[in-house]
Every structure is written in C-alpha cells, then in structure tokens.
Amino acid sequence: MARTYRVVIGVMGAAQCDEPTYGLAKRVGTLIAERGAVLLCGGRGGVMEAAARGAKEAGGLTIGIMPGMNASETPPNPYIDVAIFTGLRDGRNWVNVCASDAIIAISGGYGTLSEIALALKIGKPVVLLHSWDVPARDFAPLYVAETPEQAVELAFQSAGVATASAVQTESS
Amino acid sequence: MARTYRVVIGVMGAAQCDEPTYGLAKRVGTLIAERGAVLLCGGRGGVMEAAARGAKEAGGLTIGIMPGMNASETPPNPYIDVAIFTGLRDGRNWVNVCASDAIIAISGGYGTLSEIALALKIGKPVVLLHSWDVPARDFAPLYVAETPEQAVELAFQSAGVATASAVQTESS
Amino acid sequence: MARTYRVVIGVMGAAQCDEPTYGLAKRVGTLIAERGAVLLCGGRGGVMEAAARGAKEAGGLTIGIMPGMNASETPPNPYIDVAIFTGLRDGRNWVNVCASDAIIAISGGYGTLSEIALALKIGKPVVLLHSWDVPARDFAPLYVAETPEQAVELAFQSAGVATASAVQTESS
Amino acid sequence: MARTYRVVIGVMGAAQCDEPTYGLAKRVGTLIAERGAVLLCGGRGGVMEAAARGAKEAGGLTIGIMPGMNASETPPNPYIDVAIFTGLRDGRNWVNVCASDAIIAISGGYGTLSEIALALKIGKPVVLLHSWDVPARDFAPLYVAETPEQAVELAFQSAGVATASAVQTESS
Numbered sequence: 001m002a003r004t005y006r007v008v009i010g011v012m013g014a015a016q017c018d019e020p021t022y023g024l025a026k027r028v029g030t031l032i033a034e035r036g037a038v039l040l041c042g043g044r045g046g047v048m049e050a051a052a053r054g055a056k057e058a059g060g061l062t063i064g065i066m067p068g069m070n071a072s073e074t075p076p077n078p079y080i081d082v083a084i085f086t087g088l089r090d091g092r093n094w095v096n097v098c099a100s101d102a103i104i105a106i107s108g109g110y111g112t113l114s115e116i117a118l119a120l121k122i123g124k125p126v127v128l129l130h131s132w133d134v135p136a137r138d139f140a141p142l143y144v145a146e147t148p149e150q151a152v153e154l155a156f157q158s159a160g161v162a163t164a165s166a167v168q169t170e171s172s
Numbered sequence: 173m174a175r176t177y178r179v180v181i182g183v184m185g186a187a188q189c190d191e192p193t194y195g196l197a198k199r200v201g202t203l204i205a206e207r208g209a210v211l212l213c214g215g216r217g218g219v220m221e222a223a224a225r226g227a228k229e230a231g232g233l234t235i236g237i238m239p240g241m242n243a244s245e246t247p248p249n250p251y252i253d254v255a256i257f258t259g260l261r262d263g264r265n266w267v268n269v270c271a272s273d274a275i276i277a278i279s280g281g282y283g284t285l286s287e288i289a290l291a292l293k294i295g296k297p298v299v300l301l302h303s304w305d306v307p308a309r310d311f312a313p314l315y316v317a318e319t320p321e322q323a324v325e326l327a328f329q330s331a332g333v334a335t336a337s338a339v340q341t342e343s344s
Numbered sequence: 345m346a347r348t349y350r351v352v353i354g355v356m357g358a359a360q361c362d363e364p365t366y367g368l369a370k371r372v373g374t375l376i377a378e379r380g381a382v383l384l385c386g387g388r389g390g391v392m393e394a395a396a397r398g399a400k401e402a403g404g405l406t407i408g409i410m411p412g413m414n415a416s417e418t419p420p421n422p423y424i425d426v427a428i429f430t431g432l433r434d435g436r437n438w439v440n441v442c443a444s445d446a447i448i449a450i451s452g453g454y455g456t457l458s459e460i461a462l463a464l465k466i467g468k469p470v471v472l473l474h475s476w477d478v479p480a481r482d483f484a485p486l487y488v489a490e491t492p493e494q495a496v497e498l499a500f501q502s503a504g505v506a507t508a509s510a511v512q513t514e515s516s
Numbered sequence: 517m518a519r520t521y522r523v524v525i526g527v528m529g530a531a532q533c534d535e536p537t538y539g540l541a542k543r544v545g546t547l548i549a550e551r552g553a554v555l556l557c558g559g560r561g562g563v564m565e566a567a568a569r570g571a572k573e574a575g576g577l578t579i580g581i582m583p584g585m586n587a588s589e590t591p592p593n594p595y596i597d598v599a600i601f602t603g604l605r606d607g608r609n610w611v612n613v614c615a616s617d618a619i620i621a622i623s624g625g626y627g628t629l630s631e632i633a634l635a636l637k638i639g640k641p642v643v644l645l646h647s648w649d650v651p652a653r654d655f656a657p658l659y660v661a662e663t664p665e666q667a668v669e670l671a672f673q674s675a676g677v678a679t680a681s682a683v684q685t686e687s688s
Contacts, residue, residue: 347587348594348595349580349592382598405577408521409600413614413638420520422520426521427524428579428581428600429611430610439603443600
C-alpha cells in the first residue's frame with residue numbers, strides 16, 4: 001500500500017551550540033525541507049533551533065516534540081510550526097526516535113547520545129554529523145557524514161524514502 | 173511575547189463509529205481547518221479519521237499521535253499528514269492532551285473518557301459533543317456543545333486562541 | 345507456567361480527601377496486604393497515603409509510581425517503601441494501570457477517572473468504591489463495591505489471582 | 517527531612533549475555549541486596565536476570581520495569597518480585613533511570629547506552645562495569661569500576677546513600 005503520510009526526518013542535537021554547528025544544523029534543515037520532508041526536532045534552542053530555522057526559511061514544515069506540558073515549561077523556538085507538548089521530560093526522546101523515519105545527530109550532548117542509542121536499539125537509521133563516536137554493532141543502520149549534503153542524502157536513502165517529494169506533493 | 177507556533181485543536185473519539193457520528197466529526201475537522209488551526213487526533217479510524225478527513229479536505233494540516241512504534245503496528249488513517257509514532261500505546265493519550273490547546277470529544281469509548289479526564293486534570297479545556305456525560309467539578313473548563321459549529325467555537329474561545337487564523341497566516 | 349512475581353493491586357484516588365474516605369482507603373490497604381498482595385498507588389497524599397499506610401502498617405509492601413523525576417518534584421508519602429519516579433507527570437497514570445492486576449478506585453477526581461478509563465480501555469478490572477459513576481459498556485470488567493472488604497474481594501477475584509498469598513509465600 | 521523510602525540501585529545490561537558477564541551481574545545484585553538496597557532492572561533476561569537472581573538469592577527485593585503492557589508481551593524473569601508493566605516499550609528506559617538512585621551498567625547494547633546517556637543527561641550517577649566507553653563531560657557523575665565490589669561501592673557513594681541499610685531496617 002502506498003504511504004500516505006509525509007516523510008519525517010529528525011534532527012537531534014544540544015540546546016546550545018557554537019556557530020559552526022549552528023550553521024551545519026541550519027543547512028541540514030534547509031536540505032530536508034527542499035527534499036519535501038517534515039523537519040522534526042526537540043523544539044528547543046541550539047541545534048534544534050538551527051535545523052527548524054533552516055527548514056522553515058526554505059518553506060518546510062517544522063515539528064517540535066517538547067519535553068514540557070506547555071509553553072511556560074518549555075517554550076518552542078520561534079521556527080517551530082507545530083509544538084507537540086508531551087509532558088514526558090527527556091522521556092520524549094523516545095518519541096523523537098519513533099516519530100522520525102531517520103535521525104541526523106549533529107554534535108550533541110548526552111541527550112543526543114540517548115537518541116542515537118534508542119534509535120539503533122529499534123533499528124531506526126542514524127546519521128552522525130560531527131557527533132558522538134558511537135560504534136556500529138552487528139547490522140545497526142549507522143552512518144557517518146562529513147557534510148550536511150551527505151547527511152541528508154544518507155538519511156533519505158537509509159530510511160528508504162527517496163520518494164519524499166512525491167509524497168509531499170500528493171499530500172500538500 | 174507573541175505566540176509563534178500554530179494553534180492545535182485535538183479531536184478525540186473512538187476508532188469505530190456510526191455514520192452520523194462520522195459526519196459530526198468530519199464537520200468539526202473542516203471547521204477547525206477553516207479557522208486556521210492544526211487538527212490533532214489519535215491517527216486511527218472512526219472519529220479520528222473523520223476529523224482528519226474533514227480538515228484535510230478543507231486544506232488544513234493534520235497530525236496523528238499514534239500509539240504504535242511504526243506504521244506496521246498502527247497504520248495512520250489516509251488523511252493524516254504527519255504521523256507522530258510514540259510507541260507509548262494508550263499512554264499516548266497523555267500526549268494528545270498536552271499537545272492540544274483544547275480538545276473536542278465526540279461520542280467515544282473509554283479511551284476518549286481517559287482523554288477528557290486527563291485534560292480536566294491539568295486544566296485543559298474540553299468540549300463535549302454527543303460524548304460522555306462527565307460532571308464539571310470546581311472550575312473545570314468543561315463545555316457541552318450540540319453542534320459542530322458550537323463545539324469549534326467553544327474550543328477556540330476556551331483555549332484563548334481566537335487569533336488562530338492570524339497566527340497561522342504569520343507562520344505559514 | 346506458574347506465575348513467579350507478586351500480585352499487585354492498585355489503589356487510585358485523589359491526593360486530598362476527607363476523613364471517612366481516608367478511613368476507607370486505609371482499610372483497603374490493610375486488606376490488600378493481609379491477602380499477600382503488593383499495594384501500588386500514585387505515591388502522593390490523601391487516598392494514596394491512606395492506602396499505603398494501611399498496607400504498610402499491616403506488614404505489606406508498598407510501591408508509589410511518582411509523577412516527578414525525583415523526590416524534590418514529588419515527594420513520596422511516608423508509607424511508600426519503593427518510590428518509582430517516572431518523570432512522566434500525569435502520564436504515569438498509564439503505568440499505574442498497566443502495573444496493577446486490578447485497580448480499586450476510591451472517591452477521586454479527574455486523575456482517578458482517567459485511571460478508571462485507561463484500565464477499562466485495556467480490559468483491566470476496576471472496582472469502584474464510593475467513586476465515579478462510570479457506566480459499564482460491553483463486557484468491561486467493572487465492579488461496584490460498598491465496603492473495603494467487598495472491594496478487595498472483587499479485585500482479587502476479577503484479577504484471577506485468588507492465590508495471591510500462596511504466590512507471596514513462595515516468592516518471599 | 518529524613519528519607520523514608522528505600523534506596524534503589526538500577527542494574528542495566530543486555531537481555532542476552534555470556535557467562536562471565538552473567539557472573540558479574542549476579543555478584544552485583546548480591547552486593548546490592550546485602551547492603552539493603554532494592555534492585556531495579558528492566559526485568560528481562562541476560563544481565564537483568566543475573567542481577568535480579570543475585571539480589572533475590574541474597575534475600576533482597578527485586579523490581580522489574582517491563583516494556584510491555586503485561587506478562588504475555590514481556591514476561592518477567594523468574595527472579596523479579598514486583599513487575600511494573602509500563603506499556604512504554606523502550607520508552608521505559610527513562611523510567612529505569614528516574615527510579616534509580618544510581619545505575620550500574622554492565623556490558624550492554626544500545627538500550628544500555630541509552631540508559632547511561634539519559635542518566636547523565638539528568639545528573640544521575642552512572643557506574644560502568646565492563647560496559648560502553650562513554651566519555652565524561654563537564655561534571656557528569658560517571659564512574660568506571662573493575663569489579664562488582666567497586667561498582668556497588670561507587671554506586672552507593674555517588675548516590676549519597678551510604679545509609680541504605682539503616683533506611684531498610686526502619687522500613688522493613
């Protein structure tokens with residue numbers, strides 16, 4: 001059966017980052033939007049903001065999976081279109097992983113590491129872009145990219161969703 | 173500070189329903205989309221499908237908060253734009269409630285009742301449309317509607333988001 | 345295969361209650377412990393404290409499923425032996441239900457109503473003791489008790505764990 | 517205020533393991549029980565079973581935080597006293613971390629890595645015993661042990677609960 005809902009690429013990274021990392025994440029967001037996928041992230045600052053900004057400025061749709069119950073607890077960054085408040089705190093990292101067709105981890109702290117690990121636990125593709133040096137075990141769908149272009153290409157390929165833009169056209 | 177992310181109205185109801193209920197839910201979805209809000213639901217059939225269909229056919233954006241980890245476990249109905257797989261089973265009802273500015277409950281079984289109750293527990297507005305006869309206690313933001321038009325009007329008013337279409341225009 | 349782990353009876357109710365309700369809940373806790381089951385509750389005050397107190401003073405084991413990430417956020421009542429901090433807020437109500445062989449709802453507010461509803465959604469037995477007037481639909485395992493003795497008897501029977509004390513003896 | 521509930525030490529590891537790892541985990545479980553703390557684990561086989569077995573055979577109390585909704589989905593290992601079914605799948609790893617005063621990671625796969633990362637994210641002490649080589653950043657409470665004895669000593673020290681046996685005596 002043809003897939004009717006949109007492709008979602010998750011971008012994971014820390015809530016604070018330096019400028020080069022912000023630039024990488026923004027570019028990744030732009031490329032995801034240009035390929036017609038939805039950008040999902042944790043909705044906060046740093047890498048999450050940069051990725052959402054890149055996607056939104058390219059006309060894409062951005063989803064933030066928020067740790068808090070509401071915006072008073074965890075305000076979404078200004079580039080989030082739809083804020084999914086979860087009230088699960090960092091337990092929402094599990095949702096980030098399940099809800100993405102593939103994730104791209106950019107730099108990142110322990111929260112990002114948890115998302116990489118949870119994704120690999122359930123066989124969800126992970127692309128590392130200047131991120132944690134996690135070893136690939138068995139047949140884990142783990143990829144390493146050097147550039148935003150490579151990262152996004154690997155994410156789409158590994159998720160088996162090369163037809164993202166087609167799907168988006170139909171569903172828009 | 174001005175709100176930058178979109179208004180989300182949740183529509184809760186059973187995965188199977190009769191035709192009149194399907195019609196009510198579809199009309200509710202249409203009205204939500206026409207007022208510029210995002211339609212959120214549990215992503216399955218019945219009332220969830222009807223509401224998503226109404227919203228989507230009116231050009232709106234539809235989000236399904238799915239109980240399963242992936243589409244094999246719980247396939248989204250064909251009117252869902254973005255499927256947020258949670259892997260939380262019925263624990264995702266908590267996310268449905270946190271992520272909505274207000275919820276409209278239409279008919280529904282015990283799952284719907286749990287969403288009504290969780291919403292009222294945290295002071296989230298609930299509009300009942302031919303749904304459970306839940307008593308209002310203390311200052312619970314609980315409203316009863318007779319028609320889809322009333323239900324949607326009450327949802328927007330009680331959520332304090334009368335400016336939904338304005339917000340949507342800015343963020344689109 | 346013989347069950348090797350202990351029977352768990354959940355007692356659900358509000359974090360604040362009047363004295364007669366406190367007395368009912370305490371008696372329920374005592375009876376659960378006397379029959380060799382573990383007492384599970386939400387770990388807070390009111391009905392949860394009373395039930396834990398009754399169980400603990402009768403020599404039973406008490407588990408509190410806490411909404412917060414730690415004791416600073418949500419301190420367990422003094423009769424909880426093992427506090428399971430979840431960091432899920434009211435999302436932990438889903439865990440309360442899954443972790444119990446049956447639940448007894450005593451009086452209670454909207455949180456309790458959500459637990460009754462979630463339990464019935466997944467076919468988990470619910471005993472109402474001076475609690476919400478929830479209608480039984482289809483074959484929902486829903487029972488109404490007038491006394492703590494009836495409530496506990498119904499909980500054990502409906503959970504199919506009449507052998508609780510035997511199990512406890514083996515596993516102690 | 518004196519703490520009234522019991523100390524909980526979590527042991528994290530894979531559901532399958534070789535014999536030397538099983539031996540290490542069993543010894544860790546024994547030592548945790550001998551110091552009067554509750555043994556918490558994911559409730560499944562391998563390292564989880566070994567740790568629970570060690571604790572239980574030493575007279576300790578064992579808690580399994582189960583991924584499934586019930587025993588049909590995820591049967592607890594035979595050394596679990598209290599099975600807390602969560603219905604959250606691997607999302608329960610977040611609960612494992614919140615519910616433990618400190619965690620000891622033994623060998624382990626990606627699931628274990630996610631627990632190490634989630635713990636460090638919220639500042640919960642982690643002791644690595646022949647486990648993932650995770651770097652300590654900033655002031656992360658991360659410790660490396662060579663033996664079960666060291667691991668358990670570090671877990672109690674880092675959790676600031678040297679008085680575990682005293683607490684257990686009072687609460688038993």
